[in-house]
Amino acid sequence: MTTGWRRVLMTTTAAGLICLAASTALAALVSGAAAAASAAAAGGLVVVLSFLSLGLIDWAERHRPQLAIPLFMIGFALKLAVLAMVLPAVRVGDWLDGAWALGAGTAVLLVWQVAEVMSFAKMRLAVSAPE
Numbered sequence: 252m253t254t255g256w257r258r259v260l261m262t263t264t265a266a267g268l269i270c271l272a273a274s275t276a277l278a279a280l281v282s283g284a285a286a287a288a289s290a291a292a293a294g295g296l297v298v299v300l301s302f303l304s305l306g307l308i309d310w311a312e313r314h315r316p317q318l319a320i321p322l323f324m325i326g327f328a329l330k331l332a333v334l335a336m337v338l339p340a341v342r343v344g345d346w347l348d349g350a351w352a353l354g355a356g357t358a359v360l361l362v363w364q365v366a367e368v369m370s371f372a373k374m375r376l377a378v379s380a381p382e
Contacts, residue, residue: 256309256319259370263305266366267298267359274355282351289348290355297359300330305367 271294279287304326311319343349
C-alpha cells in the first residue's frame with residue numbers, strides 16, 4: 252500500500268539520489284577522485300540519515316498512524332543529537348576534500364528538504380482525530 256508518507260519517502264529519496272549523483276559527478280570532473288569520494292560520502296550520509304527518519308514515519312503511518320507526527324519530530328531531534336555527538340569524534344582522513352563534502356552535503360540536504368516540503372504540501376492530513 253502506498254501511503255502519503257511513502258510517496259514523500261520515494262520522492263525525497265529520488266531527489267536526494269539524483270542530487271548526490273550530480274554533485275559526485277561534478278566533483279569528479281572538476282577536482283578528481285578525492286573530491287568525488289568526499290562529495291559521495293557527505294551526500295550519501297545525508298541521504299541515509301534522512302531516509303531512516305522518513306522510513307520510520309512511513310512505518311508509523313501504516314502501523315500506528317497516531318504516532319507519525321510525534322515520531323517525525325523525535326526522529327529529527329535524534330538525528331541532530333547523534334550527529335552532534337558522533338561527528339566531533341570522527342577522525343577526518345587526508346583524502347577528504349572539505350569544500351566538496353560541505354557543498355555536496357548542503358546541496359543534497361537542500362534538495363531533499365525542498366522535495367519533502369513540496370511532497371508534504373500535497374498530502375491531505377486530518378488536523379483533528381476522527382470521531
